[in-house]
Amino acid sequence: MTTSLQRLVATNGSGPSIGLELPLDNDWSPAGDTARRAAGRPFGVPDIAQHARLAKLADKLGFRALWARDVPLYDPAFGDAAQVFEVFSYLGYLAGVTERILLGTAAVVLPLREPVLTLKSAATIDHLSNGRLMLGVASGDRPVEYPIFERDYASRGERFREQVAMVRDWGAAALPDGIELLPRPQNPLPLLVAGLAQQTPDWIGTHMDGCLAYPGTPEDHARRSAQWRALAGEHKPYVSFIHLDLADDADAPLERYRFGGRMGRNALIAELAALHAAGVQHVGLHLRRNRRPIAETMEEIAQFVLPVFHAEAGTLQHEKKDDNAAVAAVSV
DSSP: OOOHHHHHHOOOSSSOEEEEESOOOOTTSHHHHHHHHHHTOOTTOOOOTTHHHHHHHHHHHTOOEEEEOOOOSOOTTTOOOTTSSOHHHHHHHHHHHOSSOEEEEEEEEGGGSOHHHHHHHHHHHHHHTTSOEEEEEEOOSOTTHHHHTTOOSTTHHHHHHHHHHHHHHTTTTTSOTTOOOSSOOSSOOOEEEESOTTSOHHHHHHHOSEEEOOOOOHHHHHHHHHHHHHHHOTTSOEEEEEEEEEOSSTTOOOEEETTEEEEOHHHHHHHHHHHHHTTOOEEEEEOTTOOSOHHHHHHHHHHHTHHHHOHHHHHHHHHHHHHHHHHHHHHO
């Protein structure tokens, strides 16, 4: 059985695979911000009314993964509520309304969570999704959350290591004799780390299965991915994200800003190829700054960008044309 990590990075070799970061909303664009204010939503709280429709569309169009962040509390100082929904509950829902797209956490804050229930939640989604879960993990970067959850911020690194050990032995060392945690995952759950999680680089390279890297330029990633591979080896994926504002003009040049940029689809193809050359094997697109309607942007990327990198994307488009032709023939 092909693992979720193997599926994540499988391409035709010319570039990275392409996913999407939730929420699929553009509330950080000028028009989105105007709509947010009119609706009375605080900054960073997205409009998720179309979340299910857009997730299904992402699956149908051939995007490789949907990534959900773990933000349990809205803190105005950070100004980002992510996709609002609790991450495991939401991925369980998405598992039921999608068929092929991978489902990733980016990333679950392990030290805030009850370890046994974290494992049970993850394994449940693994089964409900037929093995599509990728478990991104982190130690957390919001100190305000820790006392609310009655957790110690200073010892979060130790708690992180303990919970990673539980994922690896599925709680065997922590549970009493004769007590078993069900369900067990179908395959060992892949662990992708965001940051260093209060660990040494050597520990991260040894114990993690992949890297969720901060957004950056190709030059940034060339340096970071080389460091990752020196620690982790050649076969553990290096993943990152882009904040994308896709221009109407296909030939619009890249206008870089922090974490991404505004660009036409041809510049996006060039940027993705440059990221791949720098060692990035999967890119999640973050569309909250995107000025155009999200569905329209997804459809353009699926039509013109995914086939450049995804071997199966061209096949899906071909099958779609064949289906349309068949429908037309029947209608005549």
